Amino acid sequence: MTFAALTGWGKCLPPAILSNEDLSTFLDTNDEWIVQRTGMKERRVSHVPGLMLSTVAAKRALACAGVKAEELDLILYGSCSFDEHVPNTASGLQVAIGAKNAAAMDVNTACTSFLYGMSTATAFIKSGAAKKVLVIGVEHISKFMDWQNRNVSVLFGDGAAAAVFEASDQEEGVIAERLHCFADARQSLRVRGKGASYANVGILYGDTRWDFDGQEIFKKAVTGMGEGSVEVLKKAGVTIDDVGVIVPHQANLRIIEAVVKRAGATMDKVHLTVAKYGNMSAATAPVALVEALEEGKVKPGSLVLIPAFGAGLTMSAHLIRWGGRTTPKEVSDAELPPCERSALDMVRELMALKEPHARSEAALMGARFVEAG
Ligand code: ACO
DSSP: OOEEEEEEEEEEOOSOEEEHHHHTTTSSOOHHHHHHHHOOOEEEOOSSOHHHHHHHHHHHHHHHHTOOGGGOSEEEEEOSSOSOSSSOHHHHHHHHHTOTTOEEEEEOBTBTHHHHHHHHHHHHHHHTSOSEEEEEEEEOGGGGOOTTOHHHHTTBOOEEEEEEEEEESSSOEEEEEEEEEOGGGGGGEEEETSSGGGTTSSOOTTOOEEEEOHHHHHHHHHHHHHHHHHHHHHHHTOOGGGEEEEOOOOSOHHHHHHHHHHTTOOGGGBOOOHHHHOBOGGGHHHHHHHHHHHTTOSOTTOEEEEEEEEGGGEEEEEEEEOOSOOSOSSOOOOOOOOOOSOHHHHHHHHHHHTOOOHHHHHHHHHOOOGGGO
16 A cells, blocks of 8 residues: 655745734734734744745755655645746746656645645555655735734734655555535635736735634634544544644634644643744644654654644644654755845835725725625
């Protein structure tokens, strides 16, 4: 039987840090509220496009696996803030790393995109359709942020991570998974301003308004991630005590605490990044996984549990059996170009560019969708 081993991992965080104090210079918010309600202290703002973040992450993951880019059969590029839609961004990454023999596909399930990509990579490898697959989770969400809206703009940040999956005859990689979508709640998170519904109606591209029902998302996230975790453990015939480390999606510390409780675990088993990076959507879980590896929290042969959710509302839960290696084979020297500006300056510039104007506002809020009748 063929399995899909996770053999390479790498992350890339843009260096500019946006603190809670920075946010409170232009929003009616404060550090105490943000920390108490979300567990977040700071997040990153990228000075380069998502493709650059993912190129550095990909080069690091390939070096870690000891795999050359030409060996890749498939690239899965998970994001909801693509640099461009046509051509797809996966093809841009293919050129950037020189993966001349690969197929290239974008995946968008919002925050779970890397994880749906991981399931797809595993299925391709198990079916024999591919042997080596690169999966990316990346967001340049600061570009599409509704910065004036304190309900959402304090929650998100930019980042990227990548993983290499290879065919193996050892039982490793994803050993149980659950993918689902609470589509009846899809209207609870919508980024108005992205997509054909908003084309040719006078909207400045990048100007967005977020429909965001935080409490509804919170409840669905806890239920979905909690039940998904229990289900994958049952499928694999193991208990939570057999799990070495839990690496959840990190949208809110309180969501993580509730999920971990439902799964019957304690917080000392969880690798947390939420305070440092906030919610990086598709990049969140893979960045946390890479960090857990770098900090020695993933032991050879151990089980890693990854529950997640995203807009849609998509959910996922994966149980990974780790292989024998938890350190990189090689280390890449890939780096981002230096960043000359502060995160706050970059955000202020984005806000000035998006200065709301009446026509854009009316078109954004006037758009109607199938479920809105
Ligand atoms: N600073 C200060 N006050 C704020 C802020 C802020 N940044 N944001 C909201 N408030 C106010 C609200 O206006 C409200 O005021 P009111 O009582 O006068 O109306 C008050 O704080 C309480 O707001 P609640 O919504 O009740 O706060 P809650 O404790 O539910 O926390 C939060 C809000 C953090 C959004 C929470 O609901 C949550 O985490 N939801 C899920 C978020 C999430 O997962 N997002 C991403 C999902 S999908 C993806 O990952 C792509």
